[in-house]
Amino acid sequence: MTSNNKPTKTALITGATGLLGRQVVKAFQGLSVPTELSTKASQEWTWDVNGTGFSRADGVNVLKVDLEKEEEVERVLGEVNPQVLVHCAANRFPDKVDADPEGTRLLNVEATRTLAKACASRGILLIYISTDYVFSGKPGEAPYQADAPTCPTNLYGVTKLDGEKAVMEEFSKAGKEGLGVVMRVPVLYGKTEEGRNEESAVNVLLGAVLKAQEGKKVKMDHWALRFPTNTEDVGRVCKDVAIKYLSTSETERASLPRILQMSSEEQYTKYEMCKLFAEILGVSLDNMEANTEGNDPNASVQRPYDCHLSTKALKDIGIDVSTQDFVSWWRRELRAFRH
Numbered sequence: 001m002t003s004n005n006k007p008t009k010t011a012l013i014t015g016a017t018g019l020l021g022r023q024v025v026k027a028f029q030g031l032s033v034p035t036e037l038s039t040k041a042s043q044e045w046t047w048d049v050n051g052t053g054f055s056r057a058d059g060v061n062v063l064k065v066d067l068e069k070e071e072e073v074e075r076v077l078g079e080v081n082p083q084v085l086v087h088c089a090a091n092r093f094p095d096k097v098d099a100d101p102e103g104t105r106l107l108n109v110e111a112t113r114t115l116a117k118a119c120a121s122r123g124i125l126l127i128y129i130s131t132d133y134v135f136s137g138k139p140g141e142a143p144y145q146a147d148a149p150t151c152p153t154n155l156y157g158v159t160k161l162d163g164e165k166a167v168m169e170e171f172s173k174a175g176k177e178g179l180g181v182v183m184r185v186p187v188l189y190g191k192t193e194e195g196r197n198e199e200s201a202v203n204v205l206l207g208a209v210l211k212a213q214e215g216k217k218v219k220m221d222h223w224a225l226r227f228p229t230n231t232e233d234v235g236r237v238c239k240d241v242a243i244k245y246l247s248t249s250e251t252e253r254a255s256l257p258r259i260l261q262m263s264s265e266e267q268y269t270k271y272e273m274c275k276l277f278a279e280i281l282g283v284s285l286d287n288m289e290a291n292t293e294g295n296d297p298n299a300s301v302q303r304p305y306d307c308h309l310s311t312k313a314l315k316d317i318g319i320d321v322s323t324q325d326f327v328s329w330w331r332r333e334l335r336a337f338r339h
């Protein structure tokens with residue numbers, strides 16, 4: 001109990017030094033806009049929020065934990081004793097994944113299994129953040145329901161899908177099915193660390209716009225359909241999901257879905273996002289060429305065309321999936337650049 005007599009729940013967020021994890025921490029701390037559902041529960045619960053990181057963790061505000069080491073996972077779970085763990089940490093850059101498949105598997109799959117096993121044995125709700133890249137994204141297939149057949153087209157998607165399977169297996173083995181939840185999200189944008197737009201595959205496009213403005217020829221994909229989703233909205237939904245699952249009785253929880261998907265409904269190609277940034281910044285995009293070539297049918301790895309995720313499973317359990325407006329967010333974000 002806290003001084004205001006509200007029961008305290010404890011949350012642990014992995015990847016709290018990363019793009020998404022930072023916002024998930026803020027959402028649980030109540031520093032982002034609450035929805036009706038979280039507002040109600042916020043009146044009943046206070047959250048003690050702890051984040052873990054690795055190379056960027058300072059050991060004070062963010063705990064330093066190497067998730068690949070089982071003893072470190074056990075130690076942090078013992079010390080923090082959370083009711084919910086949101087697992088954001090992963091190697092999510094496809095080029096880095098291809099350069100280090102073994103290391104990626106250790107983090108994206110084996111560390112996830114270790115966490116899932118430890119959470120299941122302690123009765124901790126685990127929300128595992130996954131990706132739309134578990135689907136093939138072939139034209140005509142989207143929108144994908146949460147139970148649609150998976151078929152990742154690259155190693156990153158394969159390891160994230162194997163992470164999902166590890167979560168399902170470990171919670172099933174422990175007979176705690178209702179506590180192991182997968183949350184798939186598409187490409188994310190939002191607040192990056194100062195000067196690190198490369199943290200997001202959307203924010204990084206600003207660099208391409210500025211390059212084109214400097215007179216360099218830039219080719220930009222105008223084929224694959226993307227649904228950029230704000231990290232604050234995903235953070236809010238993670239908190240609402242935690243509240244929903246933790247406030248449901250054990251028997252009823254078993255009938256809640258095990259796979260959830262969150263996505264914005266706003267569709268853009270990368271070129272269209274660049275065009276929008278150029279308009280907001282008031283700069284020319286004459287040197288940027290819209291590339292509509294799509295996949296080379298002979299290439300060994302086929303890129304997904306459209307992995308649009310259906311949010312039906314979240315809506316069915318009463319979670320608010322509304323998102324902030326992409327254009328308005330970027331107008332606010334880029335205001336400083338225009339003056």
Ligand SMILES: NC(=O)c1ccc[n+]([C@@H]2O[C@H](COP(=O)([O-])OP(=O)(O)OC[C@H]3O[C@@H](n4cnc5c(N)ncnc54)[C@H](OP(=O)(O)O)[C@@H]3O)[C@@H](O)[C@H]2O)c1
Binds near residue numbers: 019065068087160189
């Ligand atoms: N970003 C997207 O567009 C996107 C799209 C779909 C799905 N997702 C999923 O969303 C989740 C979050 O992605 P993100 O973009 O926030 O990733 P990110 O910014 O690259 O952050 C990755 C996090 O993992 C931590 N980490 C790396 N190695 C670790 C280790 N050995 N032990 C403990 N922590 C370790 C990093 O810590 P340090 O930096 O301190 O080392 C960092 O906090 C991932 O699961 C990703 O697959 C992301």
